Amino acid sequence: xxxxxxxxxxSGRKIDLSAVIRFGxxxxxYSAIIYGMKYxxxxxxxxxxxxxxxxxxxTLYEVHNTGAAFSLFQGQPEMxxxxxxxxxxxxxxxxxxxxxxxxxxxxxxxxxLSSGIFMNMLERIQNGYVIDYIHCNFLNGFPVFNVxxxxxxxxxxxxxxxxxxxx
Numbered sequence: 001x002x003x004x005x006x007x008x009x010x011s012g013r014k015i016d017l018s019a020v021i022r023f024g025x026x027x028x029x030y031s032a033i034i035y036g037m038k039y040x041x042x043x044x045x046x047x048x049x050x051x052x053x054x055x056x057x058x059t060l061y062e063v064h065n066t067g068a069a070f071s072l073f074q075g076q077p078e079m080x081x082x083x084x085x086x087x088x089x090x091x092x093x094x095x096x097x098x099x100x101x102x103x104x105x106x107x108x109x110x111x112x113l114s115s116g117i118f119m120n121m122l123e124r125i126q127n128g129y130v131i132d133y134i135h136c137n138f139l140n141g142f143p144v145f146n147v148x149x150x151x152x153x154x155x156x157x158x159x160x161x162x163x164x165x166x167x
Contacts, residue, residue: 015097015099015100016099016100020095022107023107026107026108026115030111030115031118034148034151035119037147038131038133041053041134042062054137056138057138061144063131063132063144065132066129069149077124080121084121091114094110103162109158112151113151113156114155115148116148116151116152116155120148120149132146
């Protein structure tokens with residue numbers, strides 16, 4: 001048996017340990033980036049006399065979002081925490097079970113997606129809300145968002161592109 005693979009006797013599938021480890025490392029790295037960016041941005045906002053930093057194109061200020069994407073499910077943190085937990089667990093399970101068939105772009109996209117969801121979930125557990133802080137002034141009426149949201153979007157887009165490229 002190859003050291004890189006572990007055969008799951010019950011399903012007969014080979015688990016590619018290197019793929020699972022790469023996913024874990026990337027997810028931790030992306031989570032650290034999300035946390036670091038939030039810390040830097042919120043520190044800059046708190047140091048600003050106006051409570052915001054930016055220019056005509058982009059403004060950074062703190063917003064407490066008790067909902068999810070585009071303010072859906074407002075005031076339902078428990079439901080959002082549970083949905084986030086189930087989603088991250090499903091992604092991790094999927095990475096383990098499909099590890100032998102995942103490409104590096106798939107692994108990266110899944111790590112983006114899971115780290116964004118996980119970090120928003122941690123904020124909901126800690127605060128009861130997610131702190132959003134990026135406002136694109138040039139997108140009239142577009143909601144305020146954070147780096148975890150960007151990771152979620154990039155992860156989802158990466159998976160969609162991967163699925164479309166298989167056709």
